[in-house]
Amino acid sequence: MKPVISRQVILANRPIGVPQASDFSINEKVLxxxxxxxxxxxxxxxxxxxxxxxxxxxxxxYAPYVQTGEVxxxxxxxxxxxxxxxxxxxxxxxxxxxxxxxxVLHDGTGLRKLDPRQxxxxxxxxxxxxxxxxxxxxxxxxxxxxxxxxxxxxxxxxAVGGVVGQLARISGCRVVxxxxxxxxxxxxxxxxxxxxCVSHHSPDLKNQLAEACPDGVDVYxxxxxxxxxxxxxxxxxxxxxxxxxxxxxxxxETARSPEPDRLxxxxxxxxxxxxxxxxxxxxxxxxxxxxxxxxVSKWIRNGELRYREDIVDGLDxxxxxxxxxxxxxxxxxxxxRVSDDPTRE
Ligand code: NDP
Numbered sequence: 377m378k379p380v381i382s383r384q385v386i387l388a389n390r391p392i393g394v395p396q397a398s399d400f401s402i403n404e405k406v407l408x409x410x411x412x413x414x415x416x417x418x419x420x421x422x423x424x425x426x427x428x429x430x431x432x433x434x435x436x437x438y439a440p441y442v443q444t445g446e447v448x449x450x451x452x453x454x455x456x457x458x459x460x461x462x463x464x465x466x467x468x469x470x471x472x473x474x475x476x477x478x479x480v481l482h483d484g485t486g487l488r489k490l491d492p493r494q495x496x497x498x499x500x501x502x503x504x505x506x507x508x509x510x511x512x513x514x515x516x517x518x519x520x521x522x523x524x525x526x527x528x529x530x531x532x533x534x535a536v537g538g539v540v541g542q543l544a545r546i547s548g549c550r551v552v553x554x555x556x557x558x559x560x561x562x563x564x565x566x567x568x569x570x571x572x573c574v575s576h577h578s579p580d581l582k583n584q585l586a587e588a589c590p591d592g593v594d595v596y597x598x599x600x601x602x603x604x605x606x607x608x609x610x611x612x613x614x615x616x617x618x619x620x621x622x623x624x625x626x627x628x629e630t631a632r633s634p635e636p637d638r639l640x641x642x643x644x645x646x647x648x649x650x651x652x653x654x655x656x657x658x659x660x661x662x663x664x665x666x667x668x669x670x671x672v673s674k675w676i677r678n679g680e681l682r683y684r685e686d687i688v689d690g691l692d693x694x695x696x697x698x699x700x701x702x703x704x705x706x707x708x709x710x711x712x713r714v715s716d717d718p719t720r721e
Contacts, residue, residue, distance in 0.1 A: 380406075381406055382477050383402060383478040384404070384405055384447045384477040385694055386447060387399065387442045387444050388401040388445075389444065390434060390444065394628045394702060395432060395628075395698065397696070399432070400448070400695050402692070409458070410458050410459070410481055411460065412460055414460050414481050414482065414484075415456050415461055415481070416457045416459075417452075418455050418479050418715055419453075419714040419715060420452075420453050420454060420713065420714060420716070420717050421452065421453040421497070421501055421714065422714050423505070424450070424694065424698050424712060425450070425710075426622060426702075428448065429628065429702075431449055432448075447475045448475055449476075450473070450475050450476055451473055451501050451505065451506060452472050452473065452475070452714075453471055453497045453498060453501060454472060454474060455467065456469075456470065464484060464489075469492060470488060470489055470490065471490055471500045473486065478691060478714055495673065495676070497717065497719055498711055498717070499683070502685060502708075502709030503672065504676075506658055507534075507539065507709060508535075508539050509658055509661060510536050511537070511538075511540040511597075512539070512668040513658065513661035513664045513668070514540065514597060515547075515619065516543065516547075517661070518617065520595070521547045521595050522547075525544075525547075525549045526589050526592065526594050527540075527541075527551050527596075528552045528554065528585070528596045528611075529544070529553055529599070530576070530598060530600040530604045531554075531599035531600055532555045532560070532568075533555050533563055533564050533684070533707065534708070536599060536621060537599055538683060540597045541564065541569075541570050542569060542675075542681045543681075545568075545569045546680055546681070552571060552572045552574070552588045552589055553565075553572070553573035553574075554574055554581075554585075555575060555576070556576060556577055557575070557577075560573075561573035563707075568682060571588075574588055576604050581604075582607045582610075585611060586611065592616075593616055594613055594615075595616065595618070595619070596612060596616065597619045598621060598623070599621050599622045600622070600624055600625050602623075609642070612645070612649060614649045615649070615650050616651050617654075618651060618654070627702065628702055683708070686706045686711070687712075687713050688713070689712075690712070690713070690714075
């Protein structure tokens with residue numbers, strides 16, 4: 377077998393603020409033939425997700441951070457190009473966590489086979505993958521929406537938010553999205569079935585939210601933080617639930633902005649309005665995966681739930697595409713097509 381060259385995106389420096397191209401380097405690593413029990417994987421899709429920003433900082437969190445000089449971590453869908461494992465054959469598609477690289481030798485641990493006849497293989501990174509499960513568990517288990525509740529979701533057309541809003545609609549709720557661009561708000565209403573969607577770019581966000589939520593807010597699915605959190609918080613009803621899923625507006629902060637201490641006001645509201653605020657880390661919900669996959673696959677098949685992917689070609693464009701997550705440049709689940717997808721040809 378001819379040696380294979382794996383193209384890898386390496387974390388070269390710890391970014392300060394928004395990650396820059398200079399914080400990464402491209403490495404070409406020559407891979408030998410797979411050893412006993414090993415596979416050679418060619419990456420087809422790499423998932424780009426906001427959590428990766430946290431992994432670039434040397435800060436202890438719920439998962440280890442990436443060391444400088446290492447390949448960036450990330451979820452991938454790959455094809456098996458060579459196999460010395462009885463469990464995998466050449467041509468199998470697998471979901472794994474092989475990072476920002478074109479090829480890898482792998483011992484098969486933790487890989488899940490995908491059947492392209494069941495669903496497009498890319499969906500294993502989005503609507504039928506980690507972001508979809510986050511939405512499912514975060515809304516249904518933590519948010520606990522009841523029929524006729526008003527549910528608000530921020531980053532409403534994104535990989536997580538787009539599923540949250542549709543699950544809330546399927547649960548019989550009034551669903552209000554918060555998104556950036558006008559076309560995202562139109563898409564939320566016209567394609568995803570939100571009852572209303574307001575833009576966080578509008579200086580009038582608070583009044584528009586009040587109009588869209590005449591009965592207040594019973595469930596808030598928080599993906600953003602910052603001014604969006606401030607706008608929603610005052611409208612939370614007595615007994616409202618808030619799922620804290622992400623705080624993307626803060627991920628590139630280099631210093632705390634000087635602001636008045638809001639803690640007493642927030643704590644008082646939690647107390648007097650008996651709010652339930654709970655964080656979610658998707659890893660805690662592996663037990664929900666069977667229900668999630670059964671329900672969401674069914675809703676996709678019967679047309680009740682739609683999804684959108686934003687596919688950027690080429691590993692060399694990964695850094696600029698990643699930056700776009702923080703400016704709202706992506707429209708739907710952001711993926712890098714690292715190499716050809718034979719199921720789409
Ligand atoms: P998205 O596909 O939603 O993309 C990110 C979106 O966030 C952008 O498109 C933009 O949407 C919005 N955004 C970015 N910066 C800002 C800002 N400063 N102010 C307002 N909106 C902003 O990403 P995901 O669906 O993958 O992730 C959404 C959130 O969920 C993130 O916070 C992420 O960290 C979190 N998450 C948490 C998980 C967990 O286990 N806790 C698992 C997966 C995701 P727009 O153009 O509409 O503003």
